[in-house]
Every structure is written in C-alpha cells, then in structure tokens.
Amino acid sequence: MTATDLPEGLAGIAEDFTAMPVPERLQLLLEFSQGLPDLPERYAEHPELLEPVPECxxxxxLLTEVEGAGGDAVVRLYFSAPREAPTTRGFAGILHEGLDGRTAQEILDVPADFTGRLGLAEAVSPLRLRGMAGMLGRIKRQVKEKAGI
Structure with a gap:
C-alpha cells in the first residue's frame, strides 16, 4: 500500500504505524489517545452541537468547523471521547492530528480504505476499525455540507 494519496500528515502517521511491529502499533495508538485535545469551551458547554458516531x-x-467555502476551505476537527476508551480516543487522535487544518478537498480525497493502511487489523477488532471509518465518514459528510461541495 502506498501513502502517496494521503494528505501529508496522515501519510506520515500511516508510515509510522506500518513501520512498527504489531505490539508497538497498539502503544502508538495509545499515545494518540493521550494527545487528543480537549474540546474548546464553546463545545464543552454545548455537547448537543456534536454528532455521535454510533459505529464506535x-x-x-465529533464536529467540524469549515472556514470558507469550496475545496480550499480550511477544516477544524473537534472530538469528545472518554479517557476510559483509549482505542476510540486514539483513532480520534489520529484523525485530528492528520486532518485538522487541512482543506476540505484534502479531507474529501482521503481514501475509504485509510483505516486499513494503519496496519492495525492484526491488533484491534474489525468492529473497532469500522468505528474509525464511521468517524471519517461523518467528518467527510459534515465537510461536504459546510463547504458547499
């Protein structure tokens, strides 16, 4: 698999994961869970503004903010996940680090098979990977709607 069709941040993350033995991939996932930023106050006080991801x-x-319109609009990502759910938080952390601040078109161009490119299929259940795919799908839908694409 190649990372050339991924935005720079996600490509680097995918390369980091696949370069490691499976047990170390889980450790890296946990590190991403610890790096997920807290919600800004404007959303922490209004959780009803965020969309649930029932696949997880x-x-x-999660919630996206889109600054501008069209493919060049800049996207900001926000997630709320309990600290007691490190796998879910880790997936959110990966998406945040790899996609926050990217353009709408870069996010929409992320291939649907991205979750499989992390090499985590040997380490986490398919149900968990489906949850990450659900996050990405919701992000893309919100970006399309808010950027008017």
Missing part, C-alpha cells in the same frame, strides 16, 4: 463501541462525538 465507545461513546464518541
């Missing part, structure tokens, strides 16, 4: 086994909510 743990409760997670």
């Amino acid at each position: 086994q743990s409760p997670i909510f």
Whole structure:
C-alpha cells in the first residue's frame, strides 16, 4: 500500500504505524489517545452541537468547523471521547492530528480504505476499525455540507 494519496500528515502517521511491529502499533495508538485535545469551551458547554458516531463501541462525538467555502476551505476537527476508551480516543487522535487544518478537498480525497493502511487489523477488532471509518465518514459528510461541495 502506498501513502502517496494521503494528505501529508496522515501519510506520515500511516508510515509510522506500518513501520512498527504489531505490539508497538497498539502503544502508538495509545499515545494518540493521550494527545487528543480537549474540546474548546464553546463545545464543552454545548455537547448537543456534536454528532455521535454510533459505529464506535465507545461513546464518541465529533464536529467540524469549515472556514470558507469550496475545496480550499480550511477544516477544524473537534472530538469528545472518554479517557476510559483509549482505542476510540486514539483513532480520534489520529484523525485530528492528520486532518485538522487541512482543506476540505484534502479531507474529501482521503481514501475509504485509510483505516486499513494503519496496519492495525492484526491488533484491534474489525468492529473497532469500522468505528474509525464511521468517524471519517461523518467528518467527510459534515465537510461536504459546510463547504458547499
């Protein structure tokens, strides 16, 4: 698999994961869970503004902000996930680090098979990977709607 069709941040993350043995991939996923930023106050005080991701086994909510319109609009990502759900938080952390601040078109161009490119299929259940794909799908839908694409 190649990372050339991924935005720079996601490509680097995918390369980091696949370069490691499977047990170390889980450790890296946990590191991403610890790096997920807290919600800004404007959303922490209004959780109803965030969209749930029911594909995830743990409760997670997300929201995109789109600055501008069209493919060049800049996207900001926000997630709310409990600290007791490190796998889910880790997936959110990966998406945040790899996509926050990217353009709408870069996010929409992320291939649907991205979750498989992390090499985590040997380390986490398919149900968990489906949860990450659900997050990405919701992000893309929100970006399309808000950027008017």
